[in-house]
């Protein structure tokens with residue numbers, strides 16, 4: 316069923332009896348052309364583009380729990396393309412362009428809201444760095460604008476611009492950035508893929524790979540063996556765990572990142588704000604909750620919850636930036652497991668095993684990448700060649716010294 | 732998390748900074764034939780297990796000693812804490 320204004324009115328008048336489940340719940344077949352492991356945003360987007368753009372048939376997505384229960388349903392929903400380096404920026408700008416047309420493309424309301432993102436500046440050195448970043452963005456066709464403190468106060472009068480330690484000196488704005496309803500992204504891609512014949516198989520955990528003579532013949536799962544010509548892994552924080560079944564060690568650590576939501580409030584924050592002097596960023600959801608977060612907890616973790624020191628740190632930073640935050644009550648908080656790569660940038664590449672492909676290393680920034688990641692991974696799986704915007708996301712960049720290190724932090728995943 | 736420091740007793744994990752897998756103690760030999768590959772693996776590849784993990788913590792806001800903490804990455808439970816220098820010495824290092 317296509318969704319439209321007409322459908323909504325028709326269903327409203329007929330008691331909403333005509334709505335159907337949004338995707339099927341099929342039994343796994345014995346063999347597929349392409350299996351995607353992981354029903355998060357990236358896995359579902361990959362399956363969608365494989366079917367829609369690359370004409371692939373017989374595709375399955377295998378998800379160990381329910382789709383959207385991983386990071387795609389746990390993130391703070393920010394989309395942007397404000398990267399500096401050549402390996403990254405064209406890819407993220409491609410993603411932002413795909414977001415702009417996504418809802419029409421997959422006929423689902425994902426609440427893409429280009430409310431703008433603002434990175435605050437607190438020192439002269441930071442102004443230089445952000446000016447350079449803004450220029451790099453524009454060279455890659457993205458939008459960027461440097462704002463003065465007065466311009467910022469027009470839109471965000473509640474900011475503490477005269478903080479004695481970290482006064483606000485300006486900001487780098489990307490007006491096309493914003494937020495998207497994260498669950499709806501998973502559901503929209505799932506529905507679009509399902510409509511094109513993709514089997515979405517939930518409660519199906521991949522427990523191993525069947526490898527013979529350097530070739531991957533399929534996967535062992537909690538629901539039996541499933542054969543495939545090609546297998547693509549997109550399991551985010553579980554990447555090292557999964558790839559260890561193929562005896563691979565990854566340039567990656569898994570870390571927990573927390574997020575926080577306040578009680579629902581009337582609209583107060585029109586866009587997305589990031590603090591440049593501490594680890595804090597904030598936006599307001601359409602339901603009214605202030606959605607904010609900060610730093611990783613900083614130690615390897617597979618527990619989807621964090622510890623108190625980071626909660627304190629995030630709230631302190633928030634109070635320094637917008638003292639009004641102290642009037643709101645914290646309603647919920649949770650954690651997600653990040654696939655933190657050694658240089659802070661992702662990998663979309665073949666492995667050394669024939670027929671086994673990998674997508675991961677998204678760190679805490681993979682939600683915005685979902686459409687381009689799906690598109691580029693589908694390109695790689697279908698054509699056996701990287702998409703032109705993802706040529707640098709290779710495994711061997713670490714051994715060849717070609718890191719894509721946006722923050723210049725070196726091989727220390729908890730600092731990216 | 733509370734880290735039971737071998738010299739100082741139980742300390743809040745917030746006093747420490749985290750480096751990573753304790754295998755970082757075993758710096759490869761730079762004169763080895765395979766040094767380039769060894770340093771790539773040492774610098775960039777991690778086993779990143781879900782479960783028991785031995786890892787290096789630095790008591791930055793304390794006595795500035797390095798510790799090897801054995802911790803479960805699924806539950807955050809800490810089962811053992813050693814001085815990193817003791818671990819290195821038992822592996823044949825001079826310091």
Ligand SMILES: Cc1cc2nc3c(=O)[nH]c(=O)nc-3n(C[C@H](O)[C@H](O)[C@H](O)COP(=O)(O)OP(=O)(O)OC[C@H]3O[C@@H](n4cnc5c(N)ncnc54)[C@H](O)[C@@H]3O)c2cc1C
Nearest residue numbers: 353355356357379385386387390391393521651681682683
């Ligand atoms: C608190 C928080 C805030 C964030 N904020 C932002 C943000 O503002 N902007 C942004 O761009 N990014 C953000 N991110 C990052 C973003 O959410 C992730 O990078 C991205 O969602 C990862 O890709 P995914 O959606 O495919 O992952 P997931 O949704 O985690 O999908 C992976 C799936 O694989 C499944 N799986 C794992 N192992 C197996 C197995 N063996 N067999 C079968 N299935 C398996 C999992 O169950 C899971 O559903 C944030 C993340 C967190 C946790």
